[in-house]
Amino acid sequence: MKARYKAIVDEYAAAIRSGNLPAGTQLLTHRALSAGKRISLATATRVYAELEAMGLVSGETGRGTFVRDISLPAGLGTDQHVVASDVLDLNFNYPSLPEQTELLREAIRSLAMTGDLESGLRYQPHAGRQNDRNTIASWLRNAGISPSADDVLIVNGAQHGLTIAVMGLLKPGDVVAVDALTYPGFKALATLYHLELAPIPVGSDGPDLNALRQICQRRRVRAIYTMPTLHNPLGWVLSHAQRRELALIARTFDLIVLEDAAYAFLIHRPPSPLACYAPERTVYVTGFAKNIATGLRVGAVVCPAHMRGALERAVRATTWNTPSLMVSIACGWIKDGTIRRLELMKRRDARQRQVIAREILGDGNGVSHPSSYFIWLPLPCEIRAERIVNRLMQQQISVSTAEPFSTSQNVPHAIRLALGSVSLDKLRLALTAVKETIEYEKDI
Known part of the structure; x- marks a missing residue:
């Protein structure tokens, strides 16, 4: 009966998530569900209890059981949100080091004393100032590509880079191949610009x-969106052979390649970016949110010359240009080696957090890279992810289900743990609570 009970729970959950059972729908009484599904009254009660624990329905005394509104607030699923100060956030990554505040203070002082502040009051070229593009082009050589300054567009972070690529190169109705589990920010773009996502099994x-x-x-298929170096959320790094094959497929079917390198800095000496394997069709997108800080909204796009005009027009239509003061800070840190030092420290920090996670969760319990800031944690077949998330939130711990990452109809029961947003001591506490909550659910 246990398997039957779980099947009914999943049936209702799928209907609620798909909208076939919209918010406010009154469900069958416990007795009607028992008769209709040919299960005991106790099992029917357990089905509704499970759905309520998953946050999908609510029972009202004397009235019945109703479907809850589970629509996501605007912006949820991207890599930035605000949580209460007393919540341990394992949902979103915004890794920061204690010394970064003083670095910012010194950078602002230096800019005030020596920078051309007057230019910060004027419009800038859509793709960024030539000197800044030269600096960023030089920095990108550390990532394994060698663009000229003309190949570089300065944007307001990696998410803005993806936005201008979608706006400039794709049309509503275009089909984009994407991993079955992928970065939620691209899913949000696909919805906004009416793209059809074709999930690739992973x-x-x-x-x-x-x-x-x-x-x-x-x-x-018009394009493929991919994260070949430190995939979010699964942490893989594609091999040279996989990159060659992907580039061959892109050429064979004339695909635009959107390469997201937001977390690539965490990998020491990774394979060359896809932009090196198929430079004539690849848009390489990166930013400074993870290696510096999420508040520094500066990113870079590298593209072939024939795409540049369309992307510059998209920059003009969205932000006109990236604020020159923010770009000046980022370029100053490139020149004096600050970014290289921060990247090295964050690689060490990420590896340390992965060690802590393995100690607490156990080896083999989770999918991750030893240098990443996240873990994908599949759950035992009898445990529902929403129930784990709700129980953890009751303990003031925020984690994510697979829902924001999934591009296919079959959403796996798993949670993603972001490791980079809390202190090491609090990380230990939160991961211990995750483990204990899952163990508790196994015993129910």
Whole structure:
């Protein structure tokens, strides 16, 4: 009966998430559910209790059981949000080091004393000032690519880089191949610009490239969005062979490649970016949110010359230009080596946090890279992710289900743990609570 009970729970959960059972719908009484599904009254009661624990329904004494409004607030699913100060945030990553505040204070002082402040009051070129583009082009050589300054557009963070790529190069209705589990910010863009996402099955070491080829043979795919170096949320780093094959597929089917390198800095000496394998069709997007701080809204896009005009027009339509004061701070830190030092420290910090996670959660319990700031934690088949999330939130711990990351209809029961936003001591406390909550659910 346990398997039958879980199947009914999943049936209702799928109907609620898909909208087939909209918010406010009154569900069958416990007795009607028992009769309709040919289960005991106790089992029917347990089905509704499970749905309520998952946050999908609410029972009202004397009235019945109703579907809750589970629509996401605007902006949820991107890499920035605000949580209460007493909540331990394992939902979003905004890694920061204690010394960064003083670095910012010194940078502002230096800018005030020696920078051309007057220029910060005027419009800048859409793609950024030439000197700043030269500086960022030089910095990008550390990532394994060698763009000229003309190949670089300065943008307001990596998310803005993805936005201008979508706006400038794709049209509503275009099909974009994307990993079945992927960065929620791109899902949000796809919804906003009416793109159709074609999910690629994924494994522990990358997307199924044979499946991608079959998708392209069946569908008219316009682009592929990919994170080849430190995938979010699964943490893989594609091999040279996988990158060559992906580039070959892109050329065979004339795909635009949108390469997201937001977390690539955490990998020491990774394989060359896809922009090196298929430079004529790849838009390489990176930013300074993770290696410096999320408040520094500066990023870079590298693109082939034939795409540049469309992307510059998209910058003009969205922000006109990136604020020159923010760019000056980032470029100053590139020149004096601050960014290199911060990246080195954050690589060490991420590895330390992964060690703590393995100590507490156990080896083999989770999918991650030893240098990443997150862990993908599949749950035992009888445990529902929403129930874990709700129980943890009752303990003032915020984590994410698979829902924001999933691009297919089959949403796995898993949680993603972001490790980079709390102190090490609080991380230990939060991960211990995660482990104990899952163990508790196993015993129910």
